[in-house]
Amino acid sequence: MSETAASPARTDGLAAQPPLLEVKGLQKFFPITRGFLQRVVGHVRAVDGVDFTLAEGETLGLVGESGCGKTTASRCILRAIDPTGGSILYRTREGRTVDLATLAPRELLPLRAEIQMIFQDPFGSLNPRMNLLDNVGEPLLVNGMGNRRERADRVAELLRLVGLRPEFMHRFPHAFSGGQRQRIGIARALATNPRLVVADEPVSALDVSIQAQVLNLLLELQTRLKLTFLFVAHDLSVVRHISDRIAVMYVGQLVELAKTDALFRRPQHPYTSALMRAVPAADPRVRSGDGILGGEVPSPAAPPQGCYFNPRCRHAQARCRVEAPALREIAPGHFSRCHFAGEMEF
Structure with missing residues (x-):
């Protein structure tokens, strides 16, 4: 599990009851094999210690660049793939709390109806x-x-x-x-x-005008059916429209988690800030695109020492290259994995 004292949780009214979903120290490593005997020589750390909670009736946006591990994390929650470590605590319709990460396939069957997925590709997800x-x-x-x-x-x-x-x-x-x-x-x-719906990039393959229609449909259905959404996306503008809170992932780790308004008002991680500046502005008079990051996304098979973001961060200092930051609470309900969060403007 990551170094936080407790899983990042809601601090508003939705947190009055136990969370519908609580993810603690979620890990998914894929083995790297080599040679005739296929010996394991390393691991791809696709998801590396992710913690968050999801309240009933809430929408949590999970965002990040391609390859950051957000889809792998969502599939672990669904048990479409088996996690390497951590726990996935789910409160069932009967009020029991079960760890989805440890349940056998037969034990998962009664819960499949409660947790469903909307797939990214509307063409490939239906049987022709x-x-x-x-x-x-x-x-x-x-x-x-x-x-x-x-x-x-x-x-x-x-x-x-x-x-x-x-x-x-x-x-x-x-x-x-x-x-x-x-x-x-x-x-x-x-x-x-279902009670929990995992939406994996549900509008990324659609035209912009159709995206708005589908997002509005999801919001309407959430209100009407009292659904809880884990909304996976790479587009911050889409996530801002639909999410109560946003969790930002980078190279398998959660780097920032906050309410949507607080995150956009004052991001507390340089990666989040760069993602926001990279979103094109609708006004042609407003300069945009200055948030494009230099360098390459580190390989999850060989992440850099210290902070994973330090090779691309313009605020990086010596400490960042040797000491891995913990995900810590900067303000009520606002978590950041940065040594200097709360001390400087990103």
């Missing part, structure tokens, strides 16, 4: 040989709804919920646009009445 009734209704069939008429009624209800016509259920995925396919993917994720 199945119509919408079978694509959206498959989770219902897997979870025991064997009556096809009942499934058809439920699929019709789900299609209306996401803004599609029920008669579309007899068409195949190729007949729909990218935005419509993503709505179908959302309908499938909601089929089992």
Whole structure:
């Protein structure tokens, strides 16, 4: 686990009840093998000690550059892949708290309906040989709804919920646009009445105008169905629109975590600040793009000594190159993994 005294948690009203999800020291290492005997000579530290909580009804945005480990972390939470270490404490519908990281596949089955995923690719996530009734209704069939008429009624209800016509259920995925396919993917994720939805870059493959429609749909569904979202993305402007809090990842580690307004008002890590400055401004008179970072993202197989960000940081000092910073609370609910957070403007 990281060096924090406790997992970063909410400090507002949503934290009055136990968190729906609490991730502690999450790790996922992939072995590097070499030679005829495939001996392990190292590890890719894709996720390296991630801590956060997620309150019921909240949206937590998980952001970072490609390869930072955000998708790997989300798939560990779903147990699509097995974590190397750490705990994933989930509060079930019955009120029990279970560690998803240690459950056997058979023990996970009853919880699959409560935790669902919206995939990034609306084209590849649907079976092209199945119509919408079978694509959206498959989770219902897997979870025991064997009556096809009942499934058809439920699929019709789900299609209306996401803004599609029920008669579309007899068409195949190729007949729909990218935005419509993503709505179908959302309908499938909601089929089992989940409590926690992991959205993995759900709008990155869509046009900007369609992105706004899908984001507004997710916000509407969250209010209507009382959903909790872990929203994975690389676009800060998208995450700002939908998230209550934002967690920023870099080379497998969480480097900053805060409420959305506080993060954008005053970032407490130089990497977060650089990401914000790199977002193009809508006003052509405003200069943008000065946050583009020099150098290369370090390899998670051989991260630099000290702070992982120090080779690219313009504020780096001697201490940063030898001493790894801990994720610490700078202000109420605002955490940063930087030696100088709270002491200088980034």
